[in-house]
Amino acid sequence: MQEETKNMSDTEPTKLLLVDDEPSLREAVEAYLEDEGFIVKVASNADEGWEFMEQETPDLVITDIMMPRVDGYQFLEKLRDDPRYKGLPVILLTAKGMTSDRIKGHNAGCDAYLSKPFDPDELVAIVKNLLSRRETVNNTSENNTDLGAIAQQIAEIKTLLGQQGNFKTTPSPIKIDLTPREQSILNLVAEGLMNKEIARRLETSVRNVEKYVSRLFSKTGTNSRTELVRFALKHGLTDIG
Structure with missing residues (x-):
């Protein structure tokens, strides 16, 4: 009974959703994040990403912007329009580095914006920071009550x-x-x-x-x-x- 309780208290690994239509980049980022201890689910486009969201809510979403049919901005807006995902951390990946594009991303509700090519260590740092910030907000909210x-x-x-x-x-x-x-x-x-x-x-x-x-x-x-x-x-x- 004691051992059963101990197993139940094990921390569940953090789950990430990666949406990108470039197979090589998607596979490389997935492998790097998994090496860092994350569980990573991948999708090649926004529609696949949304199907996964309907099945299981991840702790954070990483999505490319330049994708066919539904781009990253539209995908992000769809997430923010759904009450289930309003507070979900989202990182936008893109080859675009213009200030106007960054402003558009932030206006759409992204939490971080990373231009390609990027250092995977920087991506990991951003992921950990956003997850830590979210937990801190939740903790502070309760402690301040x-x-x-x-x-x-x-x-x-x-x-x-x-x-x-x-x-x-x-x-x-x-x-x-x-x-x-x-x-x-x-x-x-x-x-x-x-x-x-x-x-x-x-x-x-x-x-x-x-x-x-x-x-x-x-x-x-x-x-x-x-x-x-x-x-x-x-x-x-x-x-x-």
């Missing part, structure tokens, strides 16, 4: 749980596949536990819990724990009952 606000969130969640009989469970309009780890954390959030309490319960780090809660927000298109629990109850995603 005063006790009154925390109590309010827990009270709202417990009120939702008390009203479960009034929730009409409906099929989710979005196919949501949760990993066992995501499911266990969703259940604990639905119990009204905060990240530190969940970390203690699962014998893992607070940062790891934050990572999974952030993924749950992305997968469900919610922005707070209360919204997440309401969504989970309505669509039958939690085992609490």
Whole structure:
């Protein structure tokens, strides 16, 4: 039993999505990122990239701009228009280096812009920085929440749980596949536990819990724990009952 708990607390590797229509560059970048310990999924165009997004939400997206049919700007705009991916870090890769192109990329909502040819070490540094920044924002957000606000969130969640009989469970309009780890954390959030309490319960780090809660927000298109629990109850995603 103790060993089973330990296995459950192992940190899941960071998943990246790489979208580029140049096979040689795609393969080289994929191999380099995998050597750095990332799990990398690849797509040769934006449509393939979107299909992957619908199946599994990555922790970060790296996409080329100059691609056939749907370019990187359009792909980025599509991501930002979907509430599930609004906060997802996105890096744009392009042969373009003009200031106007960079401005267009940032206006579209990219988090970083890297011109080809580039040093793969620089790409790795940007990836790690964006992921670290995202975790820091999530951590700061919770740490800066005063006790009154925390109590309010827990009270709202417990009120939702008390009203479960009034929730009409409906099929989710979005196919949501949760990993066992995501499911266990969703259940604990639905119990009204905060990240530190969940970390203690699962014998893992607070940062790891934050990572999974952030993924749950992305997968469900919610922005707070209360919204997440309401969504989970309505669509039958939690085992609490």
